Amino acid sequence: MCLSARFWSAAGVRDDAVSELLAWYDRERRDLPWRRTRDPYAILVSEVMLQQTRVEAVIPYYLRFLERFPDVGALASATLDSVYEMWAGLGYYRRARNLQATAQAVVSLGGFPLVLQDLPGVGEYTAAALASIAFGRPAVALDGNALRVWSRYFAYEGAVMSVAARRFFTERVLGLIPADRAGDFTQAVMELGARVCLARQPRCLVCPLQSGCAALARGLTESIPKPSVKARREKVALCALRIFCGDRVLLERRERDPFLAGQWVTPWFFEPFSQVGPDYLARFPGGEPRRVGTVSHGVTFRDLTIEVWEWETSRESCDEEQRWAGLDARLPRLASLVLELA
Numbered sequence: 001m002c003l004s005a006r007f008w009s010a011a012g013v014r015d016d017a018v019s020e021l022l023a024w025y026d027r028e029r030r031d032l033p034w035r036r037t038r039d040p041y042a043i044l045v046s047e048v049m050l051q052q053t054r055v056e057a058v059i060p061y062y063l064r065f066l067e068r069f070p071d072v073g074a075l076a077s078a079t080l081d082s083v084y085e086m087w088a089g090l091g092y093y094r095r096a097r098n099l100q101a102t103a104q105a106v107v108s109l110g111g112f113p114l115v116l117q118d119l120p121g122v123g124e125y126t127a128a129a130l131a132s133i134a135f136g137r138p139a140v141a142l143d144g145n146a147l148r149v150w151s152r153y154f155a156y157e158g159a160v161m162s163v164a165a166r167r168f169f170t171e172r173v174l175g176l177i178p179a180d181r182a183g184d185f186t187q188a189v190m191e192l193g194a195r196v197c198l199a200r201q202p203r204c205l206v207c208p209l210q211s212g213c214a215a216l217a218r219g220l221t222e223s224i225p226k227p228s229v230k231a232r233r234e235k236v237a238l239c240a241l242r243i244f245c246g247d248r249v250l251l252e253r254r255e256r257d258p259f260l261a262g263q264w265v266t267p268w269f270f271e272p273f274s275q276v277g278p279d280y281l282a283r284f285p286g287g288e289p290r291r292v293g294t295v296s297h298g299v300t301f302r303d304l305t306i307e308v309w310e311w312e313t314s315r316e317s318c319d320e321e322q323r324w325a326g327l328d329a330r331l332p333r334l335a336s337l338v339l340e341l342a
């Protein structure tokens with residue numbers, strides 16, 4: 001047997017890698033509110049909020065959300081409006097709706113099922129994170145941070161978002177997870193990706209995995225993971241209306257809204273004002289419409305430019321799926337930007 005074979009597992013991992021990683025995690029871990037619990041519901045809330053949102057931004061939302069909906073039953077029986085209200089400002093609102101659907105499924109099943117992916121809105125990553133962190137089961141959670149760490153550790157030069165890459169990492173990592181610290185292992189990898197194995201300029205000198213990292217040994221840390229082909233951003237022009245009645249503004253809710261489905265927003269359209277304005281003016285007659293300006297905002301792969309028009313109406317009633325709201329109403333970010341435009 002050659003000397004190096006004594007230090008490497010069949011999966012290509014140094015046999016001290018896991019203990020080094022966990023020791024680093026024990027020393028360096030951030031004290032985050034969702035790390036103080038094993039409650040699967042609270043961990044689910046944190047995992048859903050953390051998708052596409054930074055840790056620092058999530059913390060106050062997470063605390064407020066759990067104060068308002070302290071357990072799965074409270075969330076399952078809440079109105080969708082109240083869930084959106086607690087989510088307002090966090091973005092990607094479909095997550096809020098899916099989270100409530102998950103809570104309702106848990107309640108109707110009488111608890112979290114063994115196969116977590118059977119729950120609506122729970123994908124492969126969330127199921128693995130929940131299984132390991134909340135239930136202590138060995139499962140490989142591959143979010144963006146974990147994919148970066150493992151693709152470098154194994155010097156995986158293919159596309160990391162592919163099914164083949166996921167299978168490659170899962171096969172190699174699953175057997176490494178210590179039975180008594182599955183949740184810590186998952187969080188240690190995530191933490192390492194967030195703070196050490198950075199997308200640009202990874203901090204290899206302080207990395208607990210440095211002695212076994214193939215990308216570091218081969219000078220490939222800047223080229224792995226292979227950058228994904230960037231989707232071309234689409235430019236979208238919209239028109240939004242601010243129709244005031246005294247100190248209140250008209251809000252609408254549309255189930256089929258492509259960005260903010262089911263939420264209360266100031267009326268907005270893909271058509272220009274010349275097409276949609278006259279209809280609203282006829283329904284909400286009043287002063288002369290005024291073009292206030294434009295709001296620019298990026299949403300996933302789209303750059304939105306929203307032309308904002310406003311007028312004062314004398315009509316105090318409104319139609320179904322419409323309501324008058326105070327100017328301090330908590331609205332989704334996009335609708336707030338429209339309302340705040342001076």
Ligand code: SF4
Nearest residue numbers: 197202204207210213
């Ligand atoms: S040694 Fe560097 S590239 Fe390898 S896992 Fe650690 S931080 Fe990432």
